[in-house]
Amino acid sequence: MSQSDNKPVIAFQVITDTHVTADPEHLYNRHFEQALKDIAENATDSVGIMHAGDVTDHGFPAEYEELHRIGGFYQDRLPPLYMATGNHDVGLGIWESRLGNFLAATGMSAAYHDHWIEGYAFLFLGTERGLELFCDLSAAQLEWLDAKLAEAASSGKPAFVFLHQPLKNTTAGSMEEQKWYGVTQDDELKAILAKHPRTFLFTGHGHWEMEAPRNHVGGEDQLPAMFNAASVAYLWTDADERREGSQGYYVEVYEDWVLVKGRDFTTGTWVKSAQYEVSLKPVPARES
Incomplete structure (x- = not known):
């Protein structure tokens, strides 16, 4: 550890798939409140709390009202909430209208947006078409991402990217046969990420529990580190079964490494199998 006092330079949380409904007593709403508490x-x-999408269950105005009501309980004790769109937020109905509702309710600036916090890049990707399950990224958005990651790399700091749908055959739940991957430009996005190995990608969509194999892949000399962020509303297993539960990440960034810690919000305990240290030190070149 490079810090003599072992304190992180910066810390944040990652949540996804809260699926807030219009019913104040719904389990999903109670799980969201529990996570914020x-x-x-x-x-x-x-x-900051970084949300990887499916903020609401249907993208309805009443659900955003519940989002604000629940967030108000701990508003004076919470950092800002930054959000990506999910298919449940903007994939139903008329996309332009659903996106407009999302932006108005959340305060986000566009379908994709960046936030620079204490010199670190936090980049949120989002679909630009209203597809039922998949995410569709324009060439402009991909170029934007490439430029932002290059800017982050020039600073010497890692970058953190948030996208609702995982890339195919990467993290838990994204295997092709499971059908819960979902980026139309899968190859193009992978090619951009491969150029910027000091990047961390957090995704949701499949609700896969953090105890599943391949919960975290990549890092070091492979593709950037990718993490399945599970779900706050409910979980899913490799046995293709629903599991009641609520999980997310606490992330601590140090000068030379990043600690990603899985959290069980229902029990207030750490997910022991989901504790990861990712080195930020350059990987020695291999001999030819």
Whole structure:
């Protein structure tokens, strides 16, 4: 550890798939409140809660009202909430209208957006077509991402990317036979990420539990580190079964490494099998 006091340079949380409904008593809403309470009590130095999409269950105005009501409980103790769109938010109905509702309710600036916090890049990708399950990224968005990752790389700091749908055959739940991957430009996005190995990609969509194999892949000399962020609303297993539960990540960034810690919000405990240290040190060149 490079810090003599072992304190991170920056810390944040990652959640996804809250699926907030219009019913205040719905389990999903209670799980969302539970997650925010956990963060409010345990992350006083956090710079933000990063949400990887499916904020709501249908993208309805009443669901956004519930989002604000629940967030208000701990507003004075929570960091800002930054959000990506999910297919449940903008994939139903008329896309332009659903995106407009999302942006108005969340305060995000566009379908994709960036936030630079204490010199670190936090990049949120989002579909530009209203597809039922998949995410469709324009050439302009891909060029934007490439440029932002290059800008982050020039600073010497890692970049953090948030996208609702995982890339095919990468993290838990994204295997082709499972059908829960979902980026139309899968090859193009992988090619951009491969150029910027000091990148961390967090995705949701499949609700896969953090205990599943391949919960985290990549890092070092492979594709950038990719993490399945599970779900706050409910979980799914490799046995193709629903599991009641609520999970997310606490992330601590140090000068030379990043600690990603899986959290069970229902029990207020760490997911022991989902604790990852990813080195930021350059990988020695291999001999030919």
